[in-house]
Amino acid sequence: MTAAADPTTPFRLPLRVYWEDTDAGGIVFYANYLKYFERARTEWLRAQGVGQQALRERTGAMFVVIDTRVRYRAPARLDDLLHVTVQVRHAGKAALTIAQQAWRGDTLLADGEIRIGCVDDGTLRPRRIPSELAAAIGLPADGPPTQERA
Amino acid sequence: MTAAADPTTPFRLPLRVYWEDTDAGGIVFYANYLKYFERARTEWLRAQGVGQQALRERTGAMFVVIDTRVRYRAPARLDDLLHVTVQVRHAGKAALTIAQQAWRGDTLLADGEIRIGCVDDGTLRPRRIPSELAAAIGLPADGPPTQERA
């Protein structure tokens, strides 16, 4: 059993830049920041006790990405050590908007907002976020004040 | 020698969904639409007579991505045939904003805006878009009316 996440401190995942991440410009290929952001969201959920594969098998719930916005501010290179943050910005009954940032030391490399929606893994239709997950990430049972229609 | 692109009709690239593009949700992994969009921008430039590798070798100019915004509207699956469009929305002296869409038949799967900046490939500092490229994609010598500071 883990405690609900403190919504005021972002979760941080360290990760390393490998050859696979770079392109012929000598820097990290921009699409790969979406992978970095997702790894961080996955580990943030795991830190709250939620494994997505287990959740899917138990409830049929799966997350899909609805909207992404990423601003690229400085390049990263092979062997750089990055930190990627996760912070819930808005939460609704069926979707979350997550603010994310990638840092190398105190240099902000990229930041963005990722909106993810909960769907049924068979039909891909929107569904309510399972209560065990909502509780794990600290959402009130009726949804938070910033609740959106998703 | 090719004619300058007609800015009123989007360029269209057909492409096929392969195993590499999908994820365990059974659909195209969302980050891969950034790859699809880039393939389309590359072929759009090539259709205007501009090869990026040759341009870089000749001028030292290279494009980097500054900002991406993508909305995901419907999933694509293995073997789907998609069409990806390219249309210049804003053009400045050193950056372009490109509107892009991915379609399967008449179903819009994803759309977004990608902002790319021209940089020196050694320093990665912003530089003016080479005149041969500006001419090829139909930008006036002084930049278009929608010119931005990049």
Next chain:
Amino acid sequence: MTAAADPTTPFRLPLRVYWEDTDAGGIVFYANYLKYFERARTEWLRAQGVGQQALRERTGAMFVVIDTRVRYRAPARLDDLLHVTVQVRHAGKAALTIAQQAWRGDTLLADGEIRIGCVDDGTLRPRRIPSELAAAIGLPADGPPTQERA
């Protein structure tokens, strides 16, 4: 309805090198040749009238890769136009070994053998290649002379 493939002439797929394919060495990242080879196998099957998604939905049969061997002979770069070939080397009741090559003009860039096995998509257990597929790619009903036990 398409004719069975001529086993003496390799199938050829043209493809272009994009930014996504390259790494900070300035060349195509070696793992991506496995993607190129797979795109070619997919189009080779499609040219025989076999779509893998449709086949899976109809029969529950799916291919998985059992073994790969790739030799890298010369690098490819951004914007290069490649041709990737497909030729069946051995065929068994439940597996195929495919010889593949990637060329740029008359320069051989990479070649290898990919062994793929037919499995049930639920259990991932080996199963016989569906007869419609075996017929489409020119395998005799009892398997070819080079038949292997898979």
Next chain:
Amino acid sequence: MTAAADPTTPFRLPLRVYWEDTDAGGIVFYANYLKYFERARTEWLRAQGVGQQALRERTGAMFVVIDTRVRYRAPARLDDLLHVTVQVRHAGKAALTIAQQAWRGDTLLADGEIRIGCVDDGTLRPRRIPSELAAAIGLPADGPPTQERA
């Protein structure tokens, strides 16, 4: 300063399977094991005090992959925790053959041999492995008994 690696015990890197690694078969896409293997080789080098980006900047030496052989024995799925091993099998003046395995607990998922060659990063021509790297990974100055001509 780190001690030379013990050649009798493989280096082990833990890593997690994310959405980006999977395909529509519900399992890790086979090409991605080459990425896993490379991450492990990179961390093995780093554990000996060798950063590839720093080495390249200092000496102009870079590794390229010459040959890969991978056998796939069991599938991995989203959220699986893997361990990837690295062990030098043969070492020459300009190339190394590395044996690698991916495990989930005591289940062997994939294993293979990766042959990498040292090249000049400008010309991509083969060159001798820099002595600082050879020393770091425990190769004798004249090469080991299993030395190959590379």
